[in-house]
Amino acid sequence: MSDCCGNQLPVAAQKSCCGGAPTPSCSSSSNDPFAWFDHMISNCYDYAIAQKSAGYPIVGIMCEFTPREIIMAAGAVPVCLCGGAHSTIAAAEESLPSNLCPLIKSTYGYAVQRSNPFLEMSDLLVAETTCDGKKKMFEMLAERTPMHILELPQKADEATSLARWREELVKLKEALETRFSVKITDDCLRVATVNMNRERDLRRRLAALMERPAPPLTGRRLLDLKSTISCIPEELDALEKVLTILEQTQPPCGIEKRPRVLLTGVPTAHGAEKVLDILESSGGLVVCQENCTGVKPILEDVCTCGDPLDAIAKKYLHLPCSVMTPNTGRFDSLHELVARFRPDCVVDLVWQACLTYDVESARIKRFCEEELHLPYLKIETDYSPSDAPRIAVRVEALYETIRGQ
Numbered sequence: 001m002s003d004c005c006g007n008q009l010p011v012a013a014q015k016s017c018c019g020g021a022p023t024p025s026c027s028s029s030s031n032d033p034f035a036w037f038d039h040m041i042s043n044c045y046d047y048a049i050a051q052k053s054a055g056y057p058i059v060g061i062m063c064e065f066t067p068r069e070i071i072m073a074a075g076a077v078p079v080c081l082c083g084g085a086h087s088t089i090a091a092a093e094e095s096l097p098s099n100l101c102p103l104i105k106s107t108y109g110y111a112v113q114r115s116n117p118f119l120e121m122s123d124l125l126v127a128e129t130t131c132d133g134k135k136k137m138f139e140m141l142a143e144r145t146p147m148h149i150l151e152l153p154q155k156a157d158e159a160t161s162l163a164r165w166r167e168e169l170v171k172l173k174e175a176l177e178t179r180f181s182v183k184i185t186d187d188c189l190r191v192a193t194v195n196m197n198r199e200r201d202l203r204r205r206l207a208a209l210m211e212r213p214a215p216p217l218t219g220r221r222l223l224d225l226k227s228t229i230s231c232i233p234e235e236l237d238a239l240e241k242v243l244t245i246l247e248q249t250q251p252p253c254g255i256e257k258r259p260r261v262l263l264t265g266v267p268t269a270h271g272a273e274k275v276l277d278i279l280e281s282s283g284g285l286v287v288c289q290e291n292c293t294g295v296k297p298i299l300e301d302v303c304t305c306g307d308p309l310d311a312i313a314k315k316y317l318h319l320p321c322s323v324m325t326p327n328t329g330r331f332d333s334l335h336e337l338v339a340r341f342r343p344d345c346v347v348d349l350v351w352q353a354c355l356t357y358d359v360e361s362a363r364i365k366r367f368c369e370e371e372l373h374l375p376y377l378k379i380e381t382d383y384s385p386s387d388a389p390r391i392a393v394r395v396e397a398l399y400e401t402i403r404g405q
Helices: 034-038 040-053 068-073 086-092 102-113 132-141 159-180 186-211 219-224 233-247 274-281 308-317 328-341 355-371 385-404
Strands: 058-061 077-080 124-128 147-150 260-265 285-289 345-351 376-381
Touching: 034 040, 034 233, 040 058, 040 077, 040 233, 058 068, 068 077, 068 159, 068 186, 068 308, 086 102, 102 132, 124 132, 124 159, 132 147, 147 159, 159 308, 186 219, 186 233, 186 285, 186 308, 186 328, 219 274, 219 285, 260 274, 260 328, 260 355, 274 285, 274 345, 274 376, 274 385, 285 328, 328 355, 345 355, 345 385, 355 376, 376 385
Parallel strands: 058 077, 058 124, 124 147, 260 285, 260 345, 345 376
Antiparallel strands: none
8 A cells, every 4th residue: 555655654554543453343144245334334333332342432523524534543433423314303303493404403313312322422522613503503412422623714725724724633633632541643643544545445446436337336325335434444344345346247237328417415314315216216327426425525535645634634624515615626526527427417415404505506507507518406305205206206307308318
């Protein structure tokens, strides 16, 4: 394995992050590597329990802006806690406004019901000042669980923003060191970076399979090939085996005839795959998911040259989220991804009351139609299944337009 400067990394840096060797996760009941992901939540739960029992802290994260590398370098386990369940929203609405993003309400609803074991076992939560709804929800969540807030600069193109963001990451590093009585060294950060870069590389290689005229899997299956906990050894091994299998797998019959869809917009949290399911059950093929649960966080690695905290800060501040102003990176990313994945259309998913993505959708529509010359469809919805038939009708009409062309 080489770093971004082409230098060979020491073997020791490729094995495990600082804080001790990772505890092996539970073994799948099948030799099929896909089975690990079919039981991903239970596998992650077993892994988290084993790690916590061995004395390693659990740290819940709420967004892709939080660098997992720093948490892992502290010997802790980063767990994504973004809620994707419709069933927890009613409990959240006892305290939160009903006209709030479903991801925010679902996440908080888990806390109210105490029904997310990963949240309940978390020793610390790390959150970011992204959208206003999340910021205020985090204040309420902090009454239940210790929390560290990262102040995210939202003018990423300004020269001073990177320095301010690095300062925030230093504060996170110091907070982890104090809370867990550890020392996060540069070597620990580099080891964690190597492990995260390996995970990103595997996920990029999987996503690249969708560039084929006839991919060997669907977009829904691709979304399922990820974990809520990063760098579990068994998961990374399963990803390697899955890639080997898929690279030699014949594509499903007729998949090349489906309209190719690029899905952009909000993240699709685990359990909230309604729109993706409709896009493919209606006859389409989602060849690229530009969002935060897709390729957006894995398009670039963290450089292993120089100061590791500098490199981590640069990588994470580059995420083209709609909370950034101006969010020019999203347009650059879409232009590149359209060239690679050759979609027939762009579908922009917006969760209800997600104001930043909702406002940005007008510019995305104009960009898709006038510069990319692709049909565009905006779908604004929540986690409820009640509007699924209406969405399906709109999607089918989009596909008919594509076929007519």
